[in-house]
Amino acid sequence: MKIEFWLNGVKRQEEIQPDTLLLDFLREKGCYSVKRGCETANCGLCTVLMDEKPVLSCSTLAARADGKKVVTLEGxxxxxxxxxxxxxxxxxxxxxxxxxxxxxxxxxxxxxxxxxxxxxxxxxxxxxxxxxxxxxxxxxxxxxxxxxxxxxxxx
Missing domain, CATH: 1.10.150.120 ([2Fe-2S]-binding domain)
Structure with a gap:
């Protein structure tokens, strides 16, 4: 599945699997500030901003980034x-x-x-x-x- 989004101010198009977690996807793209902690959406270590709102990337599918602006600490x-x-x-x-x-x-x-x-x-x-x-x-x-x-x- 193809998604189009902005990552730290850069417009991107990427091919993803429908079940890819945003956390894994962002780390694959070099955003190592996004950390794996509890994997149950309870610790906040994986927080990123999606359209300026905090999102727990360990429990969010990468597909949800389609059309959105995602910001990590690197950005x-x-x-x-x-x-x-x-x-x-x-x-x-x-x-x-x-x-x-x-x-x-x-x-x-x-x-x-x-x-x-x-x-x-x-x-x-x-x-x-x-x-x-x-x-x-x-x-x-x-x-x-x-x-x-x-x-x-x-x-």
Whole structure:
């Protein structure tokens, strides 16, 4: 089956099998930030943005990308590095395995919420698992990142 979509801003046409998972398809295309974690749509490690909404690629067929814009961490390196620095500065990069999911979900959240509260951040990111730091460091890093961005806008 043929699909046509945008991957990190580049229009593509690909031939896929109907049962191909988006996670496997993206990794075949070199998007290694998309990670296999629980394989049950419970950990958030495989999160990508599809038309600016977070999607768990381990439970989404690649066929659903047809006509859509798919963004992985590879497609937003500058923004991801900036947010990732704030998360790391708060001690949340112990193993780094969960960070791509946190980063992708944070950017999806910012498309929906203009000035999220700490409670809204925690609620939005509740589908991400971190076995090292238990979300406290990530939340602090995200809050500091938001403060930084707000100060930049006001300057």
């Amino acid at each position: 937003m390196q500058k923004e991801a590095q900036e947010l990732g620095t704030f998360i790391a500065n708060e001690g949340a990069e112990q193993c780094g395995f969960c960070n791509p999911g946190f980063i992708m979900n944070t950017f999806a959240m910012l498309k929906e919420l203009t000035d999220p509260t700490e409670e809204q951040i925690k609620e939005y990111l509740s589908g991400n698992l971190c076995r090292c730091s238990g979300f406290v460091s990530q939340t602090r890093g995200i809050l500091k990142f938001l403060q930084y961005k707000k100060a930049q806008e006001e300057a």
